[in-house]
Amino acid sequence: xxxxxxxxxxxxxxxxxxxxxxxxxxxxxxxxxxxxxxxxxxxxxxxxxxxxxxxxxxxxxxxxxxxxxxxxxxxxxxxxxxxxxxxxxxxxxxxxxxxxxxxxxxxxxxxxxxxxxxxxxxxxxxxxxxxxxxxxxxxxxxxxxxxxxxxxxxxxxxxxxxxxxxxxxxxxx
Amino acid sequence: xxxxxxxxxxxxxxxxxxxxxxxxxxxxxxxxxxxxxxxxxxxxxxxxxxxxxxxxxxxxxxxxxxxxxxxxxxxxxxxxxxxxxxxxxxxxxxxxxxxxxxxxxxxxxxxxxxxxxxxxxxxxxxxxxxxxxxxxxxxxxxxxxxxxxxxxxxxxxxxxxxxxxxxxxxxxx
Numbered sequence: 001x002x003x004x005x006x007x008x009x010x011x012x013x014x015x016x017x018x019x020x021x022x023x024x025x026x027x028x029x030x031x032x033x034x035x036x037x038x039x040x041x042x043x044x045x046x047x048x049x050x051x052x053x054x055x056x057x058x059x060x061x062x063x064x065x066x067x068x069x070x071x072x073x074x075x076x077x078x079x080x081x082x083x084x085x086x087x088x089x090x091x092x093x094x095x096x097x098x099x100x101x102x103x104x105x106x107x108x109x110x111x112x113x114x115x116x117x118x119x120x121x122x123x124x125x126x127x128x129x130x131x132x133x134x135x136x137x138x139x140x141x142x143x144x145x146x147x148x149x150x151x152x153x154x155x156x157x158x159x160x161x162x163x164x165x166x167x168x169x170x171x172x173x
Numbered sequence: 174x175x176x177x178x179x180x181x182x183x184x185x186x187x188x189x190x191x192x193x194x195x196x197x198x199x200x201x202x203x204x205x206x207x208x209x210x211x212x213x214x215x216x217x218x219x220x221x222x223x224x225x226x227x228x229x230x231x232x233x234x235x236x237x238x239x240x241x242x243x244x245x246x247x248x249x250x251x252x253x254x255x256x257x258x259x260x261x262x263x264x265x266x267x268x269x270x271x272x273x274x275x276x277x278x279x280x281x282x283x284x285x286x287x288x289x290x291x292x293x294x295x296x297x298x299x300x301x302x303x304x305x306x307x308x309x310x311x312x313x314x315x316x317x318x319x320x321x322x323x324x325x326x327x328x329x330x331x332x333x334x335x336x337x338x339x340x341x342x343x344x345x346x
Contacts, residue, residue, distance in 0.1 A: 012319035045307025134218025146185035
């Protein structure tokens, strides 16, 4: 029993790394695309396939999802790390992230927001039920169509705070 | 555009690995503890700290969570892999998993279900709001207390289907 000790939230949470990262692709009513990296996502149903994300209530992506039922969730590949870091440190309320980054949108088949060309995998989704949880909202989304890259098979992860806050924090394993 | 192709759900999902694994510790009304490994979990609020899990509606853990507001969510360490595989392939409706495995319960500070002694980190939780999503339910849980192992700092991950379904599928990175 002596080998377990009570710990601060931060210290206990730190043991979660490496953590998944997704890129959430949404659009505002004017058709401007936003891309938000998010560490909090999980599959949540097998039949139908559903993929849940947790989005801070103050985020521009949250506003977009209050006004739209469609989104794309992408698993970023290593060549998208610099864009991921850029999208992480800017808000879509102020910056047109696709215009300012090298992310390349390509048309999706079932939804209006685009796929991201060099992503390892893209999931076209229709927004389903939502749940308010503290300072974030869980959006549970039904997967309508799936795509993979022919070139990039590996997905980057968030390696943790000890790696800083720049590109070196995100890599494959 | 030629380097993206539509893929089956399974092929696209396969690009999620390595995936997190948690051990969900619950109790039935008779005080019998159940331990269920789950791949679908995510933090979902920073203030208060909340940790969400997605549990299949047919699972014994689902039944326990319908009748109890308390649970422990543990990050398993490498020395718990054999127990993780055991818990994964048996139902708490039929087997007393603590009695049949080498998992060692120790008292929690705020909830009735126990901590697991050799886990990398344990989160004592009070069940919060739930959301039905297809064949699973998302339970969003408020973290009441956190503990870490003094000995085991690394958390095992699910490396993916190509590693089979036994202990070799679960390792640190």
